[in-house]
Amino acid sequence: MKFDLIIHNAQIIDGSGEPAFNADLAVSKGKIAAIGAVSAADATLVYDAQGLVLAPGFVDVHTHDDLQVIHAPQMLPKISQGITTVIVGNCGISASPVTLTGALPDPMNLLGAAEDFSYADFASYKQAVNRAQPAVNVAALIGHTALRNNHMDRLDRTATQGEVELMRVQLREALTEGALGLSSGLAYGSAIASSTEEVKKLAEVLNETGAVYTTHLRTEFDEILTALDEAFEIGEHAKAPIIVSHLKCAGAGNWGRSGEILKKLETASQNHPVGCDCYPYSASSSTLDLQQVTSDFDIVITWSEPHPEQGGKKLADIAKDWNVSLVDAAKKLQPAGAVYHGMSEQDVQKILAHPLTMVGSDGLPVDPLPHPRLWGAFPRVLGHYSRDLKLFSLPEAIRKMTRMSADRFGLDDRGRIAVGAAADLVLFDPATVKDAATFTQPQQLAEGIEAVWVNGVLSYAQKTVTGMRAGKFLTRQRDLRMGFY
Numbered sequence: 340m341k342f343d344l345i346i347h348n349a350q351i352i353d354g355s356g357e358p359a360f361n362a363d364l365a366v367s368k369g370k371i372a373a374i375g376a377v378s379a380a381d382a383t384l385v386y387d388a389q390g391l392v393l394a395p396g397f398v399d400v401h402t403h404d405d406l407q408v409i410h411a412p413q414m415l416p417k418i419s420q421g422i423t424t425v426i427v428g429n430c431g432i433s434a435s436p437v438t439l440t441g442a443l444p445d446p447m448n449l450l451g452a453a454e455d456f457s458y459a460d461f462a463s464y465k466q467a468v469n470r471a472q473p474a475v476n477v478a479a480l481i482g483h484t485a486l487r488n489n490h491m492d493r494l495d496r497t498a499t500q501g502e503v504e505l506m507r508v509q510l511r512e513a514l515t516e517g518a519l520g521l522s523s524g525l526a527y528g529s530a531i532a533s534s535t536e537e538v539k540k541l542a543e544v545l546n547e548t549g550a551v552y553t554t555h556l557r558t559e560f561d562e563i564l565t566a567l568d569e570a571f572e573i574g575e576h577a578k579a580p581i582i583v584s585h586l587k588c589a590g591a592g593n594w595g596r597s598g599e600i601l602k603k604l605e606t607a608s609q610n611h612p613v614g615c616d617c618y619p620y621s622a623s624s625s626t627l628d629l630q631q632v633t634s635d636f637d638i639v640i641t642w643s644e645p646h647p648e649q650g651g652k653k654l655a656d657i658a659k660d661w662n663v664s665l666v667d668a669a670k671k672l673q674p675a676g677a678v679y680h681g682m683s684e685q686d687v688q689k690i691l692a693h694p695l696t697m698v699g700s701d702g703l704p705v706d707p708l709p710h711p712r713l714w715g716a717f718p719r720v721l722g723h724y725s726r727d728l729k730l731f732s733l734p735e736a737i738r739k740m741t742r743m744s745a746d747r748f749g750l751d752d753r754g755r756i757a758v759g760a761a762a763d764l765v766l767f768d769p770a771t772v773k774d775a776a777t778f779t780q781p782q783q784l785a786e787g788i789e790a791v792w793v794n795g796v797l798s799y800a801q802k803t804v805t806g807m808r809a810g811k812f813l814t815r816q817r818d819l820r821m822g823f824y
């Protein structure tokens with residue numbers, strides 16, 4: 340018995356964007372040991388993959404699973420989509436390093452409750468994840484807002500030089516411990532008052548270890564081009580690769596501008612490593628933001644602390660029931676969460692199909708009525724967008740979910756099918772794979788995901804978790820100063 344596992348007769352799509360090929364794949368000690376014709380007699384376990392596609396496990400580059408990987412380590416919403424690695428700490432908010440002295444600022448409440456934040460440094464977070472042993476691998480960014488909140492008495496101003504210095508010390512420590520980079524969430528009330536200079540000063544630290552800068556832009560509405568300029572200015576100053584988070588044209592006045600925005604991204608990418616992620620839906624979701632309240636499109640309330648009974652209702656209907664304006668209804672509901680149906684489908688498709696775009700779910704795991712992207716983003720790209728709408732080929736869809744994603748974050752042995760790479764694998768039926776989660780029934784297992792292996796361990800099969808959890812904490816393996824591949 341040479342191998343632990345052989346997957347027989349699969350259509351392999353390796354993550355590079357190249358077409359499928361038929362082969363057997365052998366796994367030994369959690370790694371891919373052979374690809375080609377392998378005899379079934381050489382393995383302890385044999386899995387017949389006739390008619391199915393075998394791809395690298397999907398890398399969800401945009402998640403808010405920071406605390407979820409510790410508190411719900413089965414990670415069913417993710418493993419059931421074929422996701423084997425999650426990147427946490429996006430949009431300026433991270434579970435570490437965090438020391439709370441007052442109330443939990445919005446939007447850190449998207450991650451969990453105040454009492455769940457107990458990781459004062461990156462090392463203790465890493466330890467807690469390893470202790471919980473989640474079903475998926477975890478890699479982490481450090482949030483700008485989290486750092487601000489550690490060192491500032493109030494968040495409605497820019498940080499002083501002394502405060503930035505304290506933030507730099509914490510960021511540097513986390514990067515040395517293997518954090519992937521820095522994320523910002525400049526549109527949120529807790530970071531919007533920070534100056535470009537503040538973020539530039541902080542981001543300078545990234546270059547010391549070759550780490551990445553990701554950003555939820557200052558605005559995704561009419562002024563998005565200026566916000567992109569700011570993102571490029573920060574990344575270029577820091578000599579760090581730039582990833583624009585959940586790129587979109589938000590707001591009715593902005594529909595149809597994806598061409599212009601992608602052009603700008605392309606131009607910037609000619610001189611500097613720049614890319615973006617995107618979730619495959621024309622609705623966004625976050626905390627309920629008064630700035631985003633409008634009658635231009637539907638806003639659905641997903642949760643409300645003072646009015647939980649309003650969850651699932653449209654803001655417009657609630658305002659009508661209460662006989663108040665939309666903004667007054669929103670004020671009464673806060674703190675609350677919402678889904679905003681505020682994008683045009685054509686823009687979503689253009690951005691998703693662009694060669695610089697990776698797939699990320701941006702799922703919100705603690706929302707009681709989560710946006711369906713939490714359970715459906717990756718199968719939706721494979722089924723709806725690639726197979727049914729033919730927006731791009733299946734190998735290209737998989738590249739956007741695996742190889743490109745792992746390379747951009749410096750995770751060298753993930754996101755690819757190659758001898759020596761980690762045996763993170765997903766087997767799916769290309770004819771039936773699809774998302775089942777909807778806006779009204781969001782917590783639904785995807786169809787057609789047949790089996791998922793994490794570090795060589797079968798973790799999900801026949802629409803159920805096996806109970807084996809083999810995820811690891813992943814630290815940055817590559818110095819990204821030389822840019823993307």
Ligand SMILES: [Zn+2]
Pocket residue numbers: 429430524555584585
């Ligand atoms: Zn965001």
